[in-house]
Amino acid sequence: MKRKFFFFDIDGTLAVGTPGNQYIPESTKLAISKLKEAGHFLAIATGRSYAMAVDYMKQLGFENMVSDGGNGITIANELIKIEPLDYKKCLALINECIEKNYIWAISPDNSKRRLTPDKRFLNFTHDNYMETIVQEDLDPRNFKEIYKVYVACFAPEEQKLENLKYLPWCRFHKEYIFVEPDDKSIGIKKIVDYFNGDYQDVVVFGDEKNDLKMFKDEWISIAMGNAVDELKQKADYVTNDCNKDGIYNACKYFGWID
Numbered sequence: 001m002k003r004k005f006f007f008f009d010i011d012g013t014l015a016v017g018t019p020g021n022q023y024i025p026e027s028t029k030l031a032i033s034k035l036k037e038a039g040h041f042l043a044i045a046t047g048r049s050y051a052m053a054v055d056y057m058k059q060l061g062f063e064n065m066v067s068d069g070g071n072g073i074t075i076a077n078e079l080i081k082i083e084p085l086d087y088k089k090c091l092a093l094i095n096e097c098i099e100k101n102y103i104w105a106i107s108p109d110n111s112k113r114r115l116t117p118d119k120r121f122l123n124f125t126h127d128n129y130m131e132t133i134v135q136e137d138l139d140p141r142n143f144k145e146i147y148k149v150y151v152a153c154f155a156p157e158e159q160k161l162e163n164l165k166y167l168p169w170c171r172f173h174k175e176y177i178f179v180e181p182d183d184k185s186i187g188i189k190k191i192v193d194y195f196n197g198d199y200q201d202v203v204v205f206g207d208e209k210n211d212l213k214m215f216k217d218e219w220i221s222i223a224m225g226n227a228v229d230e231l232k233q234k235a236d237y238v239t240n241d242c243n244k245d246g247i248y249n250a251c252k253y254f255g256w257i258d
Contacts, residue, residue, distance in 0.1 A: 005202045007045040012207040016243040027248035034257040045184045047210045051112050069181030084145035093163040103152035108143035124152040125175045149179035170210045184214040222250050
């Protein structure tokens with residue numbers, strides 16, 4: 001069989017549960033093991049930053065990863081590159097947040113922290129996903145790059161932010177939005193190009209809205225049974241839920257494993 005390039009989202013695809021309280025189904029581990037034995041290329045494709053994902057990548061037994069929503073590339077455990085967000089557009093959004101009294105935070109580097117000038121951020125979001133440091137005199141212009149922006153607000157309050165339309169963003173929690181790269185296909189193509197591979201040999205697995213741009217006509221796109229309806233409609237194949245042997249069953253259906 002010709003070598004395939006497999007890319008897996010983490011939460012809700014590879015892993016069951018919420019961050020910090022997750023497990024990988026045994027059938028998924030078995031499928032991954034069999035794909036490796038068959039000589040296929042395996043990678044994680046996540047919206048998480050490299051710093052927040054690299055330990056998870058290693059725990060799962062992977063060496064390759066698309067991180068930062070398509071803007072980060074890791075091959076054979078080596079971080080090749082991370083592209084930040086558009087700096088000027090981020091500053092424009094932050095300035096608008098300040099003018100309209102929105103609570104905001106930023107990730108200005110490849111680390112497990114985010115910075116905010118507003119101590120209300122944690123009280124509003126109740127989020128312990130990563131370390132949040134309050135710097136009351138925080139000025140984003142003191143940083144050369146911005147990798148993520150976080151805006152605390154309930155839907156549809158974000159619609160009042162005019163500058164948000166110029167940046168990619170997604171809502172994972174009701175309390176705030178992530179302004180972050182959202183096209184994992186960019187990173188997928190860079191990795192396949194690195195190996196002089198063929199896009200038609202790519203297989204992607206996902207479940208959420210931030211996987212929509214990863215589902216391309218150029219390759220095989222598989223939605224988990226627990227995926228959002230939008231993704232299922234765009235998928236070439238819909239498998240079972242991630243906690244009901246979804247990855248294993250899909251690989252078996254297509255003949256990639258015995």
